[in-house]
Amino acid sequence: MGTRVRLTRSGGFAGLSMVASVDLDELPESEASQVRAALSQVNFDGHSDPGHAAPVRGAADTYQYDLEVLGRGRRSLTVHEPIADPGLQTLLDVLLPRAEPE
Amino acid sequence: MRPTHLHQHRSPVACIVPPDLLRDIIRNGTEEERWAAADTMAIDTTFRTLRAAFAATVAATKVAMLPMGGQGGQPQRTIYDQKNSTAIALGTVARTEGQPAVRDAAVNEAYDGFGATYKFFWEVLGRNSTDNAGMPILGLVHYSTNYANAFWDGQGHMFFGDGDGRLFVRLTKSVDVIGHELAHGVTQYEANLVYQGQSGALNESMSDVFGSLVKQYAKNQTAKQADWLIGKDVVGPTLKPALRSMKAPGTANPYDKQPANMDKFVYTAADNGGVHINSGIPNHAFYVAATAMGGKAWEKAGRIWYDSLRDAKIRPTSGFKAFARATVRQAQMRFGDTSAEVDAVRAGWDKAKVKM
Structure with a gap:
């Protein structure tokens, strides 16, 4: 089974959920390797557990990002901007152009 | 037995611990941790006093730094x-x-x-x-x-x-x-509403209410003349014709999922628990109250909502019900117990199906 990556950007002033869901096997190889490379740089242990992540205290209308990777096992994280993890930022740059409103 | 020594370590700094975490500790912590967490929650009631004292200090500093800062009437x-x-x-x-x-x-x-x-x-x-x-x-x-x-x-x-x-x-x-x-x-x-779930949706609604009132005041519109739309002038093709509608939540654009009443409250992990979604409920209550009162929405309804945001009973974790009660209380204090304004406020929350 291939690796499936699902990124949801929610919140923001609009509160609109934008979802990018890709199966790496179905992507052109150049893009799949781009996603794989970015994914390998993401520090999944360095973030709060989903459901416990919160924006900076007092902040409002910042984006919330939920990332879920299904492959051998499941990995997920929830973060709010500003993004401190450069690996995650690269992944967002690759996936967000594919996101569609939910 | 309640360990008394914990009281000696009370500190306002403890207030920075998120209330959700405190509740987790109260549910799952050891006996000592639970009492400490409960105490911290209790300190929250004194938080407002401390904040006021702090604000006064900050204000004093600002007056020293900025010649115009303390006078009012002049933005910086x-x-x-x-x-x-x-x-x-x-x-x-x-x-x-x-x-x-x-x-x-x-x-x-x-x-x-x-x-x-x-x-x-x-x-x-x-x-x-x-x-x-x-x-x-x-x-x-x-x-x-x-x-x-x-x-x-x-x-x-x-x-x-x-x-x-x-x-x-x-x-x-x-x-x-x-x-x-x-x-x-x-x-x-003011209330420092926590940006999650109902208190977060209330925080969002406050911003839509005052954002809309700023626009209505600038245009000198009555509640009846106003379009009650949010973001009409900034939406692109996907979100046209507007981002949100306080008059008819859920109808502003094809992706608008806002509920207009509690029966349709949305439970979700996205958007900090749907803060921009469920804000439709208090938004609609304000619209109904303001249009029922007639005239300019900022004159009465806006004042009541503002007074409620500053009501001592509104805490960071307050939800719709607590806020609804505050608006009735503030309307009673300002306009009288049996006033038409109180009826209008009740009608707003009634329409939004927020039970008091």
Whole structure:
């Protein structure tokens, strides 16, 4: 089974959920390797557990990002901007152009 | 047996522990941890007093620093150009208070929008800026690239993107967006509503209410004349014709999922628990109350909502019900127990199916 990556950007002033869901096997190889490379740089242990992540205290209308990777096992994280993890930022740059409103 | 020594370690600093975490500890912690957490929750009631004392200190400092800061009636605006950077440090100063318009439309829109927002809070509610102590108003425009968002960073800065041309165009183009962001600061200095679940949706609704009122006040519209739409002037093709509707939540655009009443409350992990979704419920209550009262929405309904945001019983974790009760209480105090205004407020929450 291939690796499936699902990124949801929610919140923001609009509160609109934008979802990018890709199966790496179905992507052109150049893009799949781009996603794989970015994914390998993401520090999944360095973030709060989903459901416990919160924006900076007092902040409002910042984006919330939920990332879920299904492959051998499941990995997920929830973060709010500003993004401190450069690996995650690269992944967002690759996936967000594919996101569609939910 | 309750360990008394814990009381000696009471500290206001404990208030920075998120209430959700405290509740977890009360549910799952050891006996000592549970009492300590419960005490911290209790300290929350004194939080308002401490905050007021702190605000007074800050105000005193500001008067010393800024000649105009303590007088009121005069905003202290600075607009920064972030030059499409994602850096959150202040960019290049583009326009300061009193300077004439510059060539950059986003800079002027932010400057004027903050001016209209300051004017609304000062002239209508007697509030001197974000913290009611003359706090400088700092706007950061051209943030990031194709950034379809605007936000309040919790530390006195409002960021605005240029839009992606799809969801939004330039976010400074609409005064209700600018009013919405500054109102997040007002909420932070008052009830400090936690940005999650119902208290978060209430926080969002406050920003839509005051954002909409800033626009109505600038246009001198009655509640009946107003369109009650949020973000009409900044939506791109995807979100046309508007972002949100207080009059008819859920109908502003094809993706609008806002409920208009509690029967349709949305449970979700996205958007901090749907804070921009469920805000439709208190938004609609305000619309119903304001239109029932008639006249200009800021004169009575806006005043009642503002007084309620400052009501001592509204705490950071307060939800719709607590706020609904506060609006009735404030309407009673200002207009009388059996006044038409109290009836209008009740009718609003009734329509939104928020039980008191």
